Amino acid sequence: MNAGRTARERARAELTREIAEIARRQLGTEGAGGLNLRAIARELGMVSSAIYRYFPSRDDLLTALIIDAYNAVGEAVERADAACEQDDHAGRWRAVCHAVRDWALAHPHEYALIYGSPVPGYHAPADTVGPAVRDTVVYGRILTDAHAAGALNHPDGFPPAPPTFATDADQIRQLMPGLPDDVVARAVVAWTGLFGFLSFELFGQFANVVEDRATLFDHEVRTLGRLIGFDLESA
Amino acid sequence: MNAGRTARERARAELTREIAEIARRQLGTEGAGGLNLRAIARELGMVSSAIYRYFPSRDDLLTALIIDAYNAVGEAVERADAACEQDDHAGRWRAVCHAVRDWALAHPHEYALIYGSPVPGYHAPADTVGPAVRDTVVYGRILTDAHAAGALNHPDGFPPAPPTFATDADQIRQLMPGLPDDVVARAVVAWTGLFGFLSFELFGQFANVVEDRATLFDHEVRTLGRLIGFDLESA
DNA sequence: CGAAGTCAAGAGCAGTGCTCTCGATTTGGT
DNA sequence: ACCAAATCGAGAGCACTGCTCTTGACTTCG
Numbered sequence: 156m157n158a159g160r161t162a163r164e165r166a167r168a169e170l171t172r173e174i175a176e177i178a179r180r181q182l183g184t185e186g187a188g189g190l191n192l193r194a195i196a197r198e199l200g201m202v203s204s205a206i207y208r209y210f211p212s213r214d215d216l217l218t219a220l221i222i223d224a225y226n227a228v229g230e231a232v233e234r235a236d237a238a239c240e241q242d243d244h245a246g247r248w249r250a251v252c253h254a255v256r257d258w259a260l261a262h263p264h265e266y267a268l269i270y271g272s273p274v275p276g277y278h279a280p281a282d283t284v285g286p287a288v289r290d291t292v293v294y295g296r297i298l299t300d301a302h303a304a305g306a307l308n309h310p311d312g313f314p315p316a317p318p319t320f321a322t323d324a325d326q327i328r329q330l331m332p333g334l335p336d337d338v339v340a341r342a343v344v345a346w347t348g349l350f351g352f353l354s355f356e357l358f359g360q361f362a363n364v365v366e367d368r369a370t371l372f373d374h375e376v377r378t379l380g381r382l383i384g385f386d387l388e389s390a
Numbered sequence: 391m392n393a394g395r396t397a398r399e400r401a402r403a404e405l406t407r408e409i410a411e412i413a414r415r416q417l418g419t420e421g422a423g424g425l426n427l428r429a430i431a432r433e434l435g436m437v438s439s440a441i442y443r444y445f446p447s448r449d450d451l452l453t454a455l456i457i458d459a460y461n462a463v464g465e466a467v468e469r470a471d472a473a474c475e476q477d478d479h480a481g482r483w484r485a486v487c488h489a490v491r492d493w494a495l496a497h498p499h500e501y502a503l504i505y506g507s508p509v510p511g512y513h514a515p516a517d518t519v520g521p522a523v524r525d526t527v528v529y530g531r532i533l534t535d536a537h538a539a540g541a542l543n544h545p546d547g548f549p550p551a552p553p554t555f556a557t558d559a560d561q562i563r564q565l566m567p568g569l570p571d572d573v574v575a576r577a578v579v580a581w582t583g584l585f586g587f588l589s590f591e592l593f594g595q596f597a598n599v600v601e602d603r604a605t606l607f608d609h610e611v612r613t614l615g616r617l618i619g620f621d622l623e624s625a
Numbered sequence: 626c627g628a629a630g631t632c633a634a635g636a637g638c639a640g641t642g643c644t645c646t647c648g649a650t651t652t653g654g655t
Numbered sequence: 656a657c658c659a660a661a662t663c664g665a666g667a668g669c670a671c672t673g674c675t676c677t678t679g680a681c682t683t684c685g
Contacts, residue, residue, distance in 0.1 A: 161651080161652070161653095162651080162652095163650090163651060163652070163661095163662070163663085166663095167662090167663095186507070186508075187507070188423060191640095191641075191642095192641085192642065192643090193640080193641065193642080201664065201665085202664065202665050202666065203641090203642085203643085204643080204644080204645090204664080204665075204666080204667095205663075205664050205665075207642095207643075207644085208662080208663065208664080212642080212643080213641095213642065213643090267506075267507035267508075268507075270589070270593070270595070271502075271506045271507025271593070272421070272422070272502035272503075272506025272507050272593060273421075273502075273593055273594060284598070310545060310546070310547055310548070311545070311546060311547075312545055312546075312616060312622050313545070313613055313616050313617075313622070314609065314612045314613060314616060314622060316609060317605055317608070317609055319602060319605045320602070320605055320606060320609065322601070322602070323599075323600050323601055323602055323605075323606060326599055326600070326601075327599060327600070340606065340609055340610075340613070341613060343600070343606065343610070344583060344587075344610050344613050344614065347583060347586035347587040347589075347590050347610070348579060348582060348583035348586050349586070350586050350589065350590065350595075351582035351583050351584070351585050351586020351587070351589065352579075352582040352586070354505070354582075354585065354586065354589055355582050355585065358505070358506070358507060358508055359508060360505070360585075363519070364558075364561055364562060365558050365561070365562070365578070366557070366558055366561075367554060367555070367557070367558055370552055370554045370555055370558075371555060371558060371575065371578065373552070374549065374551060374552055374555065374575055374579075375575075375578070375579050375582070377549045378548055378549060378575070378576060378579050378617070379579065381547060381548050381549060382548075382613070382617065387547050387548070387549060396682080396683070396684095397682080397683095398631070398632085398681095398682060398683070401632095402631090402632095426671095426672075426673095427672080427673065427674090428671080428672065428673080436633065436634085437633065437634050437635070438672090438673080438674085439633080439634075439635080439636095439674080439675080439676090440632075440633050440634075442673095442674075442675085443631080443632065443633080447673080447674080448672095448673065448674090
C-alpha cells in the first residue's frame, strides 16, 4: 500500500498518478469531453500508445476520475461534519451543505462529472457505489443522531409519506436507521433540493436571475433543514 | 413563415428540419457526445460537407437542439397548465411538475442537454433565454395567481428570507409579480427541488436506492407545494 | 437570357482513440 | 549469476471525426 516494492511498481504507481492528475487538470479547463489521451501523453513526453499500459481506455480513465471526485466530495463532507460540535445537528447539516457547495464551486467540472449528465453509454461498476455514497452516509448519520437525540421537531401541516413508499423507505433507512417513513421522505426532498440548487448554480440556470447565490443557498439550506425537522433557531 | 416561396427555400427548410430530426434521434440513442455530422450526412445520402450549408458547425446544431428542447418542455408545461381548472392552483403546480417529469422521462437525453452539465465551453446566445424560461414563466404565473387569490397559506416556523435577498427577489419577481420576498425565496427552493429530484432520477443517483420513483416524486411535489403555501388538502 | 447566388460532391487536413508489433529493460525463480 | 518471462515505451498504422476549400452543376431573379 505504501511505497511499492520494486522500482517498476513504484514507477508505475507514480505514472498512473501523474496521468490522472493531468487528466483532472484537463477536465478543469476543457470539461469532460475535452479529455485527450494524446495531449496527456504529449505532456508526459511519451507516445500515446504508452498511456494504454496504465488505463485500458479513455472511459476507464474517466471512471477513475469519477471515483476520485466522489471520494473528494465525500472527504470534504466528512471533514466538515467532523469539525462540528456533534450535538449541534442543525449545524452539522448546514456544514455538510456548505462543504458540498464549496467543493463544487472549487471543482465545477468534477461536480458535473458526478452530478451532471452521465457522459457516455453509462457505466457504474461496483467500484463507484462505495465512494458515491460517502456524502450520503454522513447525511444519514446526522439524521439518525438528531432523531435519536429528539432534536427533530417535524413541521406541521405537511403531507405524510404515502404507504407505498414503505419498501423504498426501508432501503433508504439503511443509511439513516431509526427514522420514520415521513422523515425519510422529507430527507430525500431536502437532499435532492440541495443538489438541485447546486446544479442550477453550476450549470448556469441562475444566470441573469440570481446573483447573490451564497445568500440564497444559505437560506435554502435553512429552509430545507426546517423541513427535515431542525428547530428554526438552530437551523 | 409557411411554405417557403421558391423551391429552393422549401428544400432548404425541409433539409434543415430533417438534419435536426436525425440529430435528435442520434441524441436519444447516443447522448450529446455521440452527435455525429458524418453519420447524419450518411443517413441523408449526402456527403458530410453538405451539412455545413445548413449548420455552420456541430456546436450550432447542438444549440438548435437545445433551443428545441427548451421549447418542448416549455410547451409541455404550458399545455399541462392550460388543461387545469385555473382556480385550482395547487393542481396546476402538480400538473406542471408531472408534465416536466413526463417529458424528461420520455426525452432523457434532451433533458440532460438543458439541465445537465453544459457540454463544451458553454454557449448561451440570446436565442436561448426566451425558450429557456417558458416553464418558469408558467410557474411564476401560477404563483402570482395563487397569491392574488389568497390561496397561499405559508407554513409556520420557516426562516424568513434574509434582507440581502431583496435585490435578487426583485429580479425573480418579474416572473411572479406580487409575491413577498419570503414566498419568492421558498418558490426557488421548490423549483430547484423539482429539478434536483429529476436530475437524481434521470442521472442514475437513485439506482439501487429508490425504485418507486413515481410515488416518491408525487410526494415530493406535494411537500414542496405545501412549502410554497398551498393547502395540504388541495396539495 | 445571363449574371449572381446556392448547392452537393469530392479531396484533403489535422486531429482523435485505439491496436499491433518490435526491441529494450526489469523482474523473479533457479 | 543467469535466463526465461513479464513489462515497458516507441513507432507505424487504422478507422474515424469535424471542418475547409475547390469545382462544376443547378436555381433564382433582374
